[in-house]
Amino acid sequence: MQDIQKQIQELTAQVEALQVEIEELKSGDATFSNLVCNQWQVLDDKGMPRFIAKVNEWGVPEMECVDNDGNVRLSFEVSKMRSGISPTGITWHDKSGEVRLSLTTSRDGDPYVAFYDKNGKQRIAATTCSSYTSLRMGDKNGIPIICAEVERDGTIKLPNAKFES
Amino acid sequence: MNNYQDQITQLALVIKSLRDEISKLRSGQSRFNNLNCYGCDVVDKENRTLISCGTFENGEANMIFSDKDNNSRIILVTQTKHDHESGLYLLDEAGNYRVAATTNLSGHVGIHLMDSDEMDRVRLGISSDNEAYVNISDDAGDIRIEASTSDDGTFNLPIRDEKLV
Numbered sequence: 001m002q003d004i005q006k007q008i009q010e011l012t013a014q015v016e017a018l019q020v021e022i023e024e025l026k027s028g029d030a031t032f033s034n035l036v037c038n039q040w041q042v043l044d045d046k047g048m049p050r051f052i053a054k055v056n057e058w059g060v061p062e063m064e065c066v067d068n069d070g071n072v073r074l075s076f077e078v079s080k081m082r083s084g085i086s087p088t089g090i091t092w093h094d095k096s097g098e099v100r101l102s103l104t105t106s107r108d109g110d111p112y113v114a115f116y117d118k119n120g121k122q123r124i125a126a127t128t129c130s131s132y133t134s135l136r137m138g139d140k141n142g143i144p145i146i147c148a149e150v151e152r153d154g155t156i157k158l159p160n161a162k163f164e165s
Numbered sequence: 166m167n168n169y170q171d172q173i174t175q176l177a178l179v180i181k182s183l184r185d186e187i188s189k190l191r192s193g194q195s196r197f198n199n200l201n202c203y204g205c206d207v208v209d210k211e212n213r214t215l216i217s218c219g220t221f222e223n224g225e226a227n228m229i230f231s232d233k234d235n236n237s238r239i240i241l242v243t244q245t246k247h248d249h250e251s252g253l254y255l256l257d258e259a260g261n262y263r264v265a266a267t268t269n270l271s272g273h274v275g276i277h278l279m280d281s282d283e284m285d286r287v288r289l290g291i292s293s294d295n296e297a298y299v300n301i302s303d304d305a306g307d308i309r310i311e312a313s314t315s316d317d318g319t320f321n322l323p324i325r326d327e328k329l330v
Contacts, residue, residue: 004169011176018183025190025197032191032202034219040207053207053216061207061215061230078215078230078238088238089255089264103264103276105238109257111264111278113287126299128278128286133301135287135310148310150286154303156310 044068071095087112094118209233236260257281280304 042051048070053063065074071093078088089104089112098120104112108129115124121142126135130152137146149157190197204219213235218228230239236258243251252267265277275290288300295316300308314320 004173008169008172008176011173011180015176015179015183018180018187022183022186022190025187032200032204034204034206035191035200035202036206036208036214038208040205040216053218055207055209055215059209059215059233061209063216063228063230076230076239078232088232090239090253103253103255103266105255105257105263109259109261109263109281111255111287113264113276113278113289126278126287126289128280130281133278133280133286133303135299135301148301150301150303150309152304154305154307154309 067095069095071097232258234258 039052039054041049041053044050048066050066051063052066053061055061061078063076064072067073073093073095075091075093076089077091087104087106089102091099091104092101094100096118098116098118100116100118102112102114102116106112106129110127110129112127113125114122117123117140119140121138121140122136123138123142124136125138127133132149132151134147134149136144136148138144147157147159149159151157204217206214207216208214213231213233215231215233216228217231218226220226225242227240227242229237229241231237236256237260238256238258240254240256241252242254250267250269252265254262254266255264257263259281261279261281261283263279263281263283265279266275267277268274271293273290273293275288275292277285278287280286284302284304284306285300286302288302289298291297296313298311298313301310302308312320312322
């Protein structure tokens with residue numbers, strides 16, 4: 001009989017300890033050495049996801065930072081696996097969803113940085129690839145006005161430049 | 166006696182239920198109000214870690230996005246060993262750094278585009294002397310086009326023109 005009572009006491013203590021552990025876990029006071037999940041969201045006080053890291057339906061890891069109005073303002077994507085041509089990198093968006101700055105690498109790994117105005121026109125773009133390095137600056141219609149290229153051997157090309165004698 | 170056995174059975178069931186709840190909490194399938202962890206991995210259906218973030222004993226914190234072949238493609242890092250630099254790096258499939266957007270303790274902020282040998286080919290940014298600059302280099306690492314505006318308003322646009330086309 002004493003053994004059974006002792007067993008019940010032990011089990012009751014175990015239940016209490018587990019309940020404490022659950023409370024600690026739920027409160028966030030617990031520290032995890034490493035947390036593995038399929039999606040990770042940080043919510044604001046209204047319950048809206050503001051920070052979302054997940055593996056999407058194409059198996060692509062992506063992360064989005066969302067502003068107070070629910071607009072995605074910053075997106076990260078590794079898109080090597082997608083069948084399209086979408087590069088790997090980071091894109092900054094304005095409130096209307098227009099891309100304003102993208103910092104990416106192509107499928108071959110070539111880096112590309114581009115600045116866009118609020119009308120979606122590309123104003124500054126720079127890249128370097130296996131054969132050349134280029135800088136292009138466009139007007140308000142996105143047409144390149146200043147173009148400069150440096151080839152791998154150091155040859156400079158300024159196709160749009162006008163020189164005064 | 167039966168009463169005790171019922172009690173033990175009940176407690177065993179409660180313990181199983183609590184353990185299941187803890188397991189669910191630790192798996193990350195539950196919602197936390199606040200979560201403290203040293204690291205967090207986001208995995209795909211095949212349990213490959215595609216997004217990983219964590220902190221290290223040296224004070225560094227990072228977040229790494231990987232492709233399906235386990236190549237790191239996007240790295241966000243604060244306080245690296247070198248110059249306490251914080252930044253964002255994009256890598257190609259071979260593991261070469263191709264884009265670096267960084268700030269350091271001396272106040273420099275810059276974006277570097279690198280070729281497949283990790284040589285800087287395009288650099289743009291603002292130096293610790295508050296000079297805004299754009300540099301384009303050739304394959305040998307020599308700067309061929311550089312443009313800068315200093316803090317006092319002077320500007321500089323020398324072109325190494327021996328191979329100007």
